[in-house]
Amino acid sequence: MRLTRAQRNLLEEGTESQRKAMQxxxxxxxxxxxxxxxxxxxxxVSGVSYKMIGDPGLEFxxxxxxxxxxxxxxxxxxxxxxxxxxxxxxxxxxxxxxxxRIASAYxxxxxxxxxxxxxxxxxxxxxFGEHVAWAESSAVCFANSVLGARTNREGGPAxxxxxxxxxxxxxxxxxxxxxxxxxxxxxxxxxxxxxxxxIGLVAGERVGDGLPFFRGFRGTEGDLKWLGAALAxxxxxxxxxxxxxxxxxxxxxxxxxxSIAITKEDLVAAKRAHTDGTEAEMIGLGxxxxxxxxxxxxxxxxxxxxxxxxxxxxxxxxxxxxxxxxVATIERRGGRVLADTCLEVTLLEHRFGTVATPSGKGAxxxxxxxxxxxxxxxxQTLLERYG
Amino acid sequence: MRIRARGxxxxxASGHALVSPAPFSFVGGADPATGSILNGATGGxxxxxxxxxxxxxxxxxxxxxxxxxxxxxxRGHGPAAIVNRRADAVVAVGATLAGIPMVxxxxxxxxxxxDRMVVDAGRGTVELPDIQGKRVVTAILRNRxxxxxxxxxxxxxTFQGKWSAISGHIEGREDLKHRAIVEVREETGLRxxxxxxxxxxxxxxxxxxxxxVHPFLFDTPNRRVRxxxxxxxxxxxxxxxxxxxxxxPRLVDVVAAVFQPxx
Numbered sequence: 001m002r003l004t005r006a007q008r009n010l011l012e013e014g015t016e017s018q019r020k021a022m023q024x025x026x027x028x029x030x031x032x033x034x035x036x037x038x039x040x041x042x043x044x045v046s047g048v049s050y051k052m053i054g055d056p057g058l059e060f061x062x063x064x065x066x067x068x069x070x071x072x073x074x075x076x077x078x079x080x081x082x083x084x085x086x087x088x089x090x091x092x093x094x095x096x097x098x099x100x101r102i103a104s105a106y107x108x109x110x111x112x113x114x115x116x117x118x119x120x121x122x123x124x125x126x127x128f129g130e131h132v133a134w135a136e137s138s139a140v141c142f143a144n145s146v147l148g149a150r151t152n153r154e155g156g157p158a159x160x161x162x163x164x165x166x167x168x169x170x171x172x173x174x175x176x177x178x179x180x181x182x183x184x185x186x187x188x189x190x191x192x193x194x195x196x197x198x199i200g201l202v203a204g205e206r207v208g209d210g211l212p213f214f215r216g217f218r219g220t221e222g223d224l225k226w227l228g229a230a231l232a233x234x235x236x237x238x239x240x241x242x243x244x245x246x247x248x249x250x251x252x253x254x255x256x257x258x259s260i261a262i263t264k265e266d267l268v269a270a271k272r273a274h275t276d277g278t279e280a281e282m283i284g285l286g287x288x289x290x291x292x293x294x295x296x297x298x299x300x301x302x303x304x305x306x307x308x309x310x311x312x313x314x315x316x317x318x319x320x321x322x323x324x325x326x327v328a329t330i331e332r333r334g335g336r337v338l339a340d341t342c343l344e345v346t347l348l349e350h351r352f353g354t355v356a357t358p359s360g361k362g363a364x365x366x367x368x369x370x371x372x373x374x375x376x377x378x379x380q381t382l383l384e385r386y387g
Numbered sequence: 388m389r390i391r392a393r394g395x396x397x398x399x400a401s402g403h404a405l406v407s408p409a410p411f412s413f414v415g416g417a418d419p420a421t422g423s424i425l426n427g428a429t430g431g432x433x434x435x436x437x438x439x440x441x442x443x444x445x446x447x448x449x450x451x452x453x454x455x456x457x458x459x460x461x462r463g464h465g466p467a468a469i470v471n472r473r474a475d476a477v478v479a480v481g482a483t484l485a486g487i488p489m490v491x492x493x494x495x496x497x498x499x500x501x502d503r504m505v506v507d508a509g510r511g512t513v514e515l516p517d518i519q520g521k522r523v524v525t526a527i528l529r530n531r532x533x534x535x536x537x538x539x540x541x542x543x544x545t546f547q548g549k550w551s552a553i554s555g556h557i558e559g560r561e562d563l564k565h566r567a568i569v570e571v572r573e574e575t576g577l578r579x580x581x582x583x584x585x586x587x588x589x590x591x592x593x594x595x596x597x598x599x600v601h602p603f604l605f606d607t608p609n610r611r612v613r614x615x616x617x618x619x620x621x622x623x624x625x626x627x628x629x630x631x632x633x634x635x636p637r638l639v640d641v642v643a644a645v646f647q648p649x650x
Contacts, residue, residue, distance in 0.1 A: 020484060027395055027479045027489075047450065056419055056454035060484065063461075155450045157480045 001029050001169075002036045010165060017068035021161035028158050029169035038131045038170040042073045043163035044119050046135035047156025048106065049080035049345035050099040052369075058102055064160070065105040071166035074111045075119040077136050078289065078314070078342040079103060085338060091347050111163075115340035116316040117288045118225070120147065123318075128247055131174055133162035137238065138288045138361060141228030144239035146221055148247035150174045153238040173239055181213035181241055181252045184259040188216060189267060193378045196223045197360025198267040200230025201274065206260055209236035213254050215243045222291065229288050230360030274363040277373030280356035283307060283382055286314025287343035287362035295319055295337070298379070299326035302333045305383040309356075311335035314342045344369045356382045388520025388597060390493060390588070392470070394508035395479050398488030400468040404502040405431055405439040406495060412448030413455040413481065422464030431500060440504040441466035442495040446478035453481035460485025468506040470495060470513060496640060497590020497597050515597070522557040522599045524567040525641050528577065530607050534626055534642065536634070537574065537618035545593075550632040551618075552641065557601070567603045575621075576613035580605040586644035591636040600637070604645035 003011065011022040025037060047053050047061075079099050081089060086096040107113060114122050117136050126132045126149035134140050135154045143149040152172045154162065162168040172178040185203050189195060196219060203212050212231070219227065219242065231237045241249045285298055295315050302311055313330055317339040320327060327337045338346070344365040348355065355366055356375035363376040375382070405424075418425055422436040436459065446452060456478065459465035465485050469478065474491035482489040488508040498504075498515075505514040528535040536550045555570035557563060564582065571577055584604040591598040612621050624632075626646065629639050 023396070023483045024480050027483045028476055030393075030395055031474055031476060031479055047454075052449075053451050053454060056451060056458045059461075060454045060457045155453070155476050155480060157450075157453050157484065158476065 001026060001034060007037060007165065007167065015067040017064050017066070018164060020064070021068065021164035024158055024161035025165055025167070025169055029171070032169055032171040034169035034171040036170050037165070037167035038174055039167050040072055040131050040133045040162060041126055042075070042119070042124055042132045043070065043159055044075045044077070044124070044132070044134035044136055044139055045106070045111070045156060045159045045163060046077045047160075048077040048102060048115060049341070050095060050102055051080040051347055052345055053102070053156075055098070058098055060157075061102055061105040065108045068109050068164050070110045070163040072163060073124065074163040075122070075124055076106050076111050076115055078117055078345055079115045079340050080345055081347055082338040082341050085336070089336075089347070090351055092350070095347060114317045117342050118291070118316060121289070121291045121319070122316050131168070133159050133168035135159040137232035138225070138229035140238045141232045141240070142225055144173055144179070145228055145241070145246050146224050150179075153232075179239060179248060180211065181254060181257060182210035183207055183212055184215060184254055184257050185212045186215050186259060186261045188261060189264050191217050191219065191223070194226075194271070194358045194360065194376070195267060196227040197230040197358070197363075198270050199262060200227040201234045201360045201364060202262050202266050202270045203240075204231045204233060204235025204237055207235050207237060211239050211241075212237065213241045213243065213249070213252055213257065217242075218245055222294065225288060226360065230364065233361045233364040271376055274360070274376045275374060276367065277354035277356075277375045280309060280354045280375045280382070280386065281352045282309055282355055283311045283379070283386065284314070284343045284348070284355045284357045284362060285311065285359070285379065287357070287359040287365070289342055290315045290319065292319045292323055295323050296326045299329040301379060301383060302335060303329050305380070305387050306333045307383050307386045309386045313337045314346070315339060348372060356386070358382070388518050388599075389512050389514045390520070390590075390599060392490035392506075392511050392513050393492045394490055394511045395474045396482045396487060396489040397508050398468070398486070399505070399507045399509065400440065400488050401503070401505040402438050402440045402467040404498050404500055404504050405434055405436065405441050405466070406498045406500045407431060407441075407443035408496070409443070410445050410447040411443040412446065413452035413459075413478070414449045416448075417455065417459065419455050419458050422459050435464070436466040437464050439466050440468045440470060440506055442470040442493070442498050444472040444495055446471070446475040448477070450477050452477045453484060456481030456487070457484040460487055468508075470498070470504075470506060492587055494588060494590040496637065497592045499592065517595060519596045520599055521596060522601070523554050524557060524563055524570060524601045524603060525552050525554040526567045526571050526603045526605055527552050527642055527645050528571065528575070528580065528605050528607050529583070530610050530623065532625065533623040535575070535612065536622055536624060536629070536632065537614065538620040539635075540617055540619045543617050546635045549635045550638070551635045552638060554600070563601050564603065567605075571605065574615055574617055576611070577607050577609075580607045584645045589637055589641050589644055593636060598636075600641055602641045602645045
């Protein structure tokens with residue numbers, strides 16, 4: 001791989017962590033046969049929840065943080081609990097203590113203090129064509145598809161290495177040819193609500209690691225966030241095009257591509273396939289974390305139809321602080337608004353056995369990551385059913 | 388013998404091989420405190436990684452595997468080197484963090500636990516000083532979905548009576564494709580064949596010998612085969628029928644390799 005003088009200097013004369021970071025980028029670049037590193041404007045790092053990375057991750061991060069500093073604006077994924085509310089959630093003290101040490105290690109490296117899976121909702125919005133190095137599959141899908149920024153789906157340590165170096169191997173979705181669609185997906189439904197998640201889940205299963213070009217519907221940025229998160233869960237998709245909506249659909253070459261169809265029946269079947277629970281003990285809203293708008297909408301719905309089971313709402317620290325009224329409403333109705341953590345990386349399994357959620361990503365991962373049974377349904381329907 | 392490999396993490400190490408025939412996850416696969424193999428499915432349960440050349444086809448499982456490998460290396464419980472068929476990012480990043488030399492594009496199916504090995508990621512080589520390597524080409528001939536297999540005569544030097552594809556030894560530095568075409572012409576009389584694919588070499592083990600098999604796939608316009616003295620019988624079969632025949636080692640893998648070429 002060709003390196004700039006500055007990159008070569010880091011490799012040869014940097015701190016131990018800088019040299020390690022360069023070596024990681026070289027190893028990943030070699031695997032992908034990348035010709036060079038491309039400079040990035042931001043990084044987003046996964047591998048933060050103690051529930052996910054455990055003691056091996058904690059050990060690495062504390063070692064690495066001794067002399068590693070990020071070189072570009074860097075956000076990191078959600079924690080395994082809200083460190084301001086963990087006692088009330090019944091989280092074991094040892095879990096909270098280790099989670100706190102992971103947060104401190106990242107903060108020592110100079111990352112943004114909000115622990116989020118939606119950096120694009122807290123002001124980190126790379127513009128069209130900008131190169132970034134993001135982990136977290138849902139954020140990667142959003143950045144590539146909706147913003148037109150360019151990132152591969154980085155592994156946690158590789159994204160951290162890119163943050164320290166300020167560059168990432170130039171291959172895959174960083175290049176025009178890597179952003180070409182591989183299959184046309186015709187959707188014969190006018191989606192609303194959780195249909196976006198369902199389309200994502202069905203398409204991800206069928207497309208695998210391909211790049212779908214969707215046709216036949218529209219959606220807001222918020223809708224596409226849910227679609228992309230589900231798509232990146234059931235499939236290894238890091239980008240999609242949506243005809244008439246996403247910024248690169250005109251450039252995509254679709255001539256001669258295979259075409260598949262998604263019908264209303266497919267969505268009904270997918271919803272059934274991802275519902276294995278009956279009596280939910282809580283409603284979990286997040287995965288990805290809710291935006292300010294979504295948080296206020298939840299407060300409105302919960303106030304109108306108060307549920308008898310707790311509603312846990314996952315959002316960013318910034319959105320929580322910006323919406324004290326919505327937070328107060330949800331808490332008054334017996335719910336919680338948790339910041340800096342998210343639905344499937346948070347510790348739930350010590351309290352609950354069945355979770356209801358309208359999130360496709362949540363429905364996909366909760367059974368394996370949190371050993372939960374799932375009721376996958378619209379929020380309004382859930383509030384009425386459990387009201 | 389010495390084989391080519393692709394360097395992933397720089398460095399050189401020697402030791403005895405520990406071979407897992409199945410993809411390996413360091414999460415759940417190795418005890419983070421001791422470096423013992425935990426997962427019985429991969430073979431070698433209870434074996435220690437420390438000091439070994441750890442060979443497995445590819446990594447699998449959670450990205451936490453990178454951190455586990457880092458911790459093993461830090462405590463001196465990590466392997467001396469890692470050899471893969473196809474490196475994945477989780478293991479490559481972990482090996483980088485732990486400073487463990489790593490290569491890939493080696494068919495670990497030809498290696499055995501206990502083999503003495505020298506891995507040099509900088510030069511891109513793997514050496515097996517106790518093993519004799521023999522380079523051969525194997526040509527899979529295809530016609531309308533069927534492939535040609537031949538039964539080796541009693542007069543040939545090895546694998547008498549076994550079913551095989553068309554193959555022959557490589558002499559010196561000759562062109563591999565040319566050798567494959569010559570073998571096809573000599574053993575079958577078929578001439579107007581078209582190259583359709585190649586693959587990374589398959590290592591076929593026979594005691595202390597490893598056949599470094601360079602696979603080729605050719606299409607032939609007809610099935611008019613005229614055998615020479617090396618074979619006594621031929622059949623055109625569907626690839627999935629191979630397991631009904633007693634074949635030379637790893638013929639199934641050679642066929643699979645050309646039908647699904649690796650990157």
